[in-house]
Amino acid sequence: MASITLDGLAHAYRPDPQGPKDYALKEINHVWQQGGAYALLGPSGCGKTTLLNIISGLVIPTRGRILFDGRDVTRLPTEARNIAQVFQFPVVYDTMTVRQNLAFPLKNRGVPAERIRARVEEIADRLGLSASLDRKASNLTADAKQKISLGRGLVRPDVAAILFDEPLTVIDPHLKWQLRSMLKEIHRALDLTMIYVTHDQTEALTFADKVVVMHDGAVVQTGTPEELFERPAHTFVGHFIGSPGMNVLPATVEGSTARIGDTTLALAHAYPHLPAGARIELGIRPEFATLAAPGDGVPAKLNRIDDIGRARIARAEIAGRPFAAMVPGEVRLDGSEAGIRFDPRQIHIYADSHLVTGEAIR
Numbered sequence: 001m002a003s004i005t006l007d008g009l010a011h012a013y014r015p016d017p018q019g020p021k022d023y024a025l026k027e028i029n030h031v032w033q034q035g036g037a038y039a040l041l042g043p044s045g046c047g048k049t050t051l052l053n054i055i056s057g058l059v060i061p062t063r064g065r066i067l068f069d070g071r072d073v074t075r076l077p078t079e080a081r082n083i084a085q086v087f088q089f090p091v092v093y094d095t096m097t098v099r100q101n102l103a104f105p106l107k108n109r110g111v112p113a114e115r116i117r118a119r120v121e122e123i124a125d126r127l128g129l130s131a132s133l134d135r136k137a138s139n140l141t142a143d144a145k146q147k148i149s150l151g152r153g154l155v156r157p158d159v160a161a162i163l164f165d166e167p168l169t170v171i172d173p174h175l176k177w178q179l180r181s182m183l184k185e186i187h188r189a190l191d192l193t194m195i196y197v198t199h200d201q202t203e204a205l206t207f208a209d210k211v212v213v214m215h216d217g218a219v220v221q222t223g224t225p226e227e228l229f230e231r232p233a234h235t236f237v238g239h240f241i242g243s244p245g246m247n248v249l250p251a252t253v254e255g256s257t258a259r260i261g262d263t264t265l266a267l268a269h270a271y272p273h274l275p276a277g278a279r280i281e282l283g284i285r286p287e288f289a290t291l292a293a294p295g296d297g298v299p300a301k302l303n304r305i306d307d308i309g310r311a312r313i314a315r316a317e318i319a320g321r322p323f324a325a326m327v328p329g330e331v332r333l334d335g336s337e338a339g340i341r342f343d344p345r346q347i348h349i350y351a352d353s354h355l356v357t358g359e360a361i362r
């Protein structure tokens with residue numbers, strides 16, 4: 001296992017990149033700590049695969065270096081990097097048994113037979129494959145085949161890292177949660193550095209200790225699932241994580257007050273140094289905004305109420321912008337006129353999409 005350092009890494013597919021828009025991956029500096037469980041999360045086209053391919057050696061970056069335990073591997077081919085990869089679709093040898101498939105990466109490296117047997121049985125046990133060890137892989141379901149692929153990625157104890165590229169795509173939805181928790185257990189037990197690429201926030205947040213969120217070729221936040229929820233560093237993180245995502249409204253902020261339309265809100269912090277000319281927005285998660293009667297809080301137009309089982313969510317508009325808020329049991333409204341109360345401690349202020357840290361109010 002190794003720590004992996006991305007040092008000033010950037011990549012453009014075109015040969016003569018001029019500005020940031022020409023880069024599929026904008027400059028990134030990051031350290032994946034040895035033994036960490038990471039997710040690389042972002043929508044399609046944000047640059048996840050490009051970054052994964054740079055780590056695995058399939059793509060040589062336009063700029064910057066990649067270091068494994070301090071050793072520069074930027075120009076080393078995949079075979080020389082000592083990493084394991086698990087892809088979206090199963091990669092198994094159909095003519096081999098499950099046992100032979102799992103043993104393959106170890107046999108290839110000349111590991112003694114007894115150690116292979118013990119390791120294969122351990123990994124099979126952890127993935128729930130023990131009963132099929134001596135069956136031909138060809139007769140198994142797509143789920144079981146993908147478990148074999150995962151097993152082949154996990155079987156070598158000496159890899160620098162294991163890269164998972166959307167590994168649960170073919171897995172039946174009701175088995176996904178089970179495999180995610182298996183992977184988490186395996187991570188805890190085996191001290192492996194794992195990087196898990198996905199566009200699915202549930203997969204990322206349940207698997208990873210640290211999530212790296214990418215947007216438009218750039219890393220916009222790296223944090224624990226709690227940090228991403230409680231303090232989104234970028235409005236994109238607020239939107240992308242959470243269901244529904246964070247509400248974002250244009251606002252005018254002066255000191256410790258914010259104006260939305262004609263309403264003034266008191267903030268829990270002061271913002272005396274907002275950058276001049278920046279686009280200022282206020283963000284608040286639906287969990288911290290509550291539907292209320294007209295005249296209470298910020299005026300809103302209520303469109304509908306969704307019952308999502310654990311809660312009821314008001315779908316409303318504030319100053320013409322969509323806004324989601326919690327519906328308390330006691331609220332009674334006639335028609336669409338409503339108010340929305342904000343918890344001031346949970347309001348975030350953004351300048352040009354980036355979080356601004358407030359100061360204590362004197």
Ligand SMILES: Nc1ncnc2c1ncn2[C@@H]1O[C@H](COP(=O)(O)OP(=O)(O)OP(=O)(O)O)[C@@H](O)[C@H]1O
Nearest residue numbers: 013014024042043044045046047048049050051199
């Ligand atoms: N070989 C390539 N040549 C040119 N442009 C590419 C190439 N591969 C990717 N791109 C572009 O680079 C950007 C990032 O793509 P990338 O595949 O890394 O994103 P992603 O987040 O992995 O998306 P997905 O989840 O759809 O695979 C996209 O705009 C894509 O069109």
